[in-house]
Every structure is written in structure tokens, then in C-alpha cells.
Amino acid sequence: MARQNINDLLAFLVVARERSFTRAAAQLDVSQSALSHTIRGLEERLGLRLLTRTTRSVAPTEAGERLLRTVAPKLAEIDAELSALTELRDKPAGTIRITAAEHSATTIL
Numbered sequence: 366m367a368r369q370n371i372n373d374l375l376a377f378l379v380v381a382r383e384r385s386f387t388r389a390a391a392q393l394d395v396s397q398s399a400l401s402h403t404i405r406g407l408e409e410r411l412g413l414r415l416l417t418r419t420t421r422s423v424a425p426t427e428a429g430e431r432l433l434r435t436v437a438p439k440l441a442e443i444d445a446e447l448s449a450l451t452e453l454r455d456k457p458a459g460t461i462r463i464t465a466a467e468h469s470a471t472t473i474l
Contacts (some may be wrong), residue, residue: 373407374436376400377415381425381433 380389380400389399415429425433445461
């Protein structure tokens with residue numbers, strides 16, 4: 366359930382920023398219909414209208430603006446930390462053990 370909520374929040378953020386289901390759907394590589402269902406489901410679970418939709422525009426409601434202001438920076442922070450962690454993947458870490466005879470160890474190492 367938590368994963369679905371995060372995906373739904375990400376979808377909301379893209380729609381709210383783009384102010385368009387068409388552009389947001391293209392960015393997220395989903396259909397407009399699927400994106401609309403996702404947002405509708407999020408709104409139903411929260412019991413709040415997050416977006417005002419007209420035939421020509423989409424705009425966040427007061428609740429949507431509040432969610433956008435609070436959640437967007439936190440998700441950006443998580444994304445930045447995950448990106449930083451991938452840098453550690455390329456750095457060797459840990460203990461190296463070498464098994465060698467005493468003479469080899471003192472002579473070479």
C-alpha cells in the first residue's frame with residue numbers, strides 16, 4: 366500500500382507541476398486515462414479534491430498546493446540521496462584478507 370501511495374503522489378506532483386494530464390502522462394509514460402484514475406483514487410483515499418479540472422486547464426486546489434509544497438521537497442530529497450548512494454556502488458569497500466606464508470608476507474607486504 367505504501368508503494369502505491371508514493372507512486373500516486375509522484376503522479377500528482379507531475380500533473381500539478383505540468384498543469385496538464387496530457388504532458389504529465391507523456392512524462393510518466395502512462396495513458397491519460399490511467400493517470401486520471403490514479404489521481405482520482407488518491408483524492409478518494411484522502412477525501413480531498415487535489416486538482417481543479419476544466420476542459421482546458423488543471424490547477425491544484427488549496428489542499429493540492431499544500432501537498433505540493435510539503436511533499437515535493439521531501440521526495441526530491443529522497444531522490445537526491447538515492448542518487449548519492451549509487452556513487453558508493455563504484456567505490457570498493459570492506460576488508461581484504463590475504464593468505465600468505467610468513468616469509469612472503471614480510472618480504473612482499
